[in-house]
Amino acid sequence: MKPDEALRCRDLYRFFRAGDEETLALRGVSLQVGRGETVAVAGPSGSGKTTLLNCLAGLDEPAGGAVTIGGEQISHRPERSRARIRSRRLGILLQSGNLLAHLSVRDNIRLAQAAAGRRPAQAPEELLEQVGLARRARAVASELSGGELARAGLAVALSNSPDMLLADEPTGELDGVTEQVVLELIQDRAAGGHGVLVVTHSAVVMRIADRVIRLHDGRIVA
């Protein structure tokens, strides 16, 4: 893997079996994302976007192929190893939010940093400052607006200076202006050296991405 590569996957296959029926959710997907690069993944419902994201994040195991994050292979390893790589090398941003509801934004960041088990490069206050949320450090999720929640989620996802940020519809519920602000923030942060892969239906996200990858029936078609 080249030093400027944040993520690489080769020939990913994933099947699901329900009774007699077999779905080929991923059929040989290969891609790479460079440091500082933002790649959008688009495609119709059922094309395999979420399955791909889960395999890249080590939350699901591909039946075939391999995933490497920051030079370290995450696929085909025991869950403990995958969890360690996830917490040190990946930031994961989901539409459902990545904050624990009973903890303040600051404590959510602290928890993510403690899970990585090494000295964090940035203090929670600094991360919150960078996403424009310094004044809401003590708030819990239910006290935040949609835009603030997206910023808080981003601060948590970036809390261990990941090699790669993986996001699933991170701006899905936001209005156009807030969406633009959060995306600019994601890109700004990416300039700091990690790669970004965003699963999205949003034309705004596709416009700001450096590249758009289109999935159809589990294959990259463009």
Ligand SMILES: Nc1ncnc2c1ncn2[C@@H]1O[C@H](COP(=O)(O)OP(=O)(O)OP(=O)(O)O)[C@@H](O)[C@H]1O
């Ligand atoms: N756990 C599962 N068991 C069986 N089939 C599954 C499972 N998860 C996904 N699939 C199937 O795999 C295919 C890809 O699903 P996936 O959720 O990755 O698509 P998607 O592109 O993310 O769709 P959407 O945009 O609707 O979220 C679909 O046909 C889906 O029904």
